[in-house]
Amino acid sequence: MKAITIPEPGEADALVPADVPTPEPAQGQVRIRVGAAGVNRADVMQRKGFYPPPPGASEYPGLEVSGTVDALGEGVDGWQVGDEVCALLEGGGYADYVCVPEGQVLPVPSGVSVEDAAALPEVVSTVWANVFMTANLMPGQTLLVHGGSSGIGTMAIQLAREVGARVAVTAGSAEKLEACRTLGAEVLVNYREQDFVEVLRAATAGAGADVILDNMGAKYLARNVDALAVNGRLVVIGLQGGAKAELDLGKLLRKRAAVVATSLRARPASEKAAIVAAVREHVWPLVESGRVKPVIQSRHPLGEAAAAHQELEASGHIGKILLLP
Numbered sequence: 001m002k003a004i005t006i007p008e009p010g011e012a013d014a015l016v017p018a019d020v021p022t023p024e025p026a027q028g029q030v031r032i033r034v035g036a037a038g039v040n041r042a043d044v045m046q047r048k049g050f051y052p053p054p055p056g057a058s059e060y061p062g063l064e065v066s067g068t069v070d071a072l073g074e075g076v077d078g079w080q081v082g083d084e085v086c087a088l089l090e091g092g093g094y095a096d097y098v099c100v101p102e103g104q105v106l107p108v109p110s111g112v113s114v115e116d117a118a119a120l121p122e123v124v125s126t127v128w129a130n131v132f133m134t135a136n137l138m139p140g141q142t143l144l145v146h147g148g149s150s151g152i153g154t155m156a157i158q159l160a161r162e163v164g165a166r167v168a169v170t171a172g173s174a175e176k177l178e179a180c181r182t183l184g185a186e187v188l189v190n191y192r193e194q195d196f197v198e199v200l201r202a203a204t205a206g207a208g209a210d211v212i213l214d215n216m217g218a219k220y221l222a223r224n225v226d227a228l229a230v231n232g233r234l235v236v237i238g239l240q241g242g243a244k245a246e247l248d249l250g251k252l253l254r255k256r257a258a259v260v261a262t263s264l265r266a267r268p269a270s271e272k273a274a275i276v277a278a279v280r281e282h283v284w285p286l287v288e289s290g291r292v293k294p295v296i297q298s299r300h301p302l303g304e305a306a307a308a309h310q311e312l313e314a315s316g317h318i319g320k321i322l323l324l325p
């Protein structure tokens with residue numbers, strides 16, 4: 001089969017299409033003939049050599065795919081050859097075929113094409129696990145999403161809106177903020193021109209955000225703590241602004257607030273399966289009703305994965321970028 005390999009970490013041209021052995025499904029795994037693969041910021045980190053695959057995972061990049069079940073490992077009872085599915089992976093999605101534990105597989109939601117379904121597993125699982133399972137966002141509360149127009153952000157806005165929360169976002173351009181508004185964000189902050197702490201306070205009568213979903217890490221830590229409401233929860237999922245910063249525990253203590261940092265990829269298969277099951281129960285009905293949609297910026301042939309990475313890194317996109325084998 002064809003896969004995108006990374007012989008040496010580096011810039012986008014480090015992604016090299018190659019002929020590699022087709023993987024065989026192990027016990028409890030299904031093999032998917034890939035129809036489309038989602039491109040994630042984590043894939044860029046892996047390409048640069050900063051985010052190696054966990055032990056036992058495929059060495060090829062790609063954390064989510066959609067396609068058709070093509071072979072079953074021993075003991076698989078939830079899926080059949082020919083099923084149209086999408087899946088959350090530990091790696092290996094940039095390929096013609098990929099194997100994945102059956103608990104990380106979801107049916108393609110009705111009303112969504114097989115191709116478009118590749119835009120769902122990673123963002124939906126990340127948002128559900130962090131904003132709802134970990135931070136317990138409730139109706140009527142305020143969620144601040146940094147990078148509101150990102151793949152993650154476009155899904156976080158829609159899901160928070162659906163549970164009846166109020167959504168505030170940061171983004172770097174008026175066009176991106178307008179896209180966030182269309183998806184349901186009510187408080188729009190252009191972080192290049194405005195201070196999100198001030199805008200949040202003004203928009204919440206001084207209260208701040210109950211939950212913050214953060215992609216920036218160190219650079220935003222102090223201001224995120226300032227922007228948190230009493231009992232607020234800051235969930236850090238990205239370190240685009242660095243990993244080390246000073247945390248004022250006094251401010252956290254006075255607010256009875258929490259800071260959590262998580263990675264989906266590093267979780268064991270059993271935890272991923274629990275998240276995927278919760279997604280199927282809580283999010284899939286919203287997608288099947290048409291209320292929540294994958295937001296897709298562009299599609300590239302698998303062999304042009306380098307161009308897809310350049311597009312992601314240029315950061316002009318809104319939503320997801322897909323690769324098509």
Ligand SMILES: NC(=O)c1ccc[n+]([C@@H]2O[C@H](COP(=O)([O-])OP(=O)(O)OC[C@H]3O[C@@H](n4cnc5c(N)ncnc54)[C@H](OP(=O)(O)O)[C@@H]3O)[C@@H](O)[C@H]2O)c1
Pocket residue numbers: 039040041042122126146147148149150151152153170171172173176191215216236237238239240262263264265312315316319
């Ligand atoms: N921990 C996990 O399990 C997990 C899982 C999935 C994703 N993630 C993380 O979630 C983040 C989003 O992932 P993605 O794949 O959706 O990435 P993406 O589409 O490439 O989005 C990255 C976003 O960062 C924004 N950004 C850059 N500088 C910013 C700043 N100073 N303030 C606010 N936003 C800024 C960019 O928007 P502007 O142009 O507006 O700056 C862009 O929308 C990444 O950090 C990724 O690593 C974590």
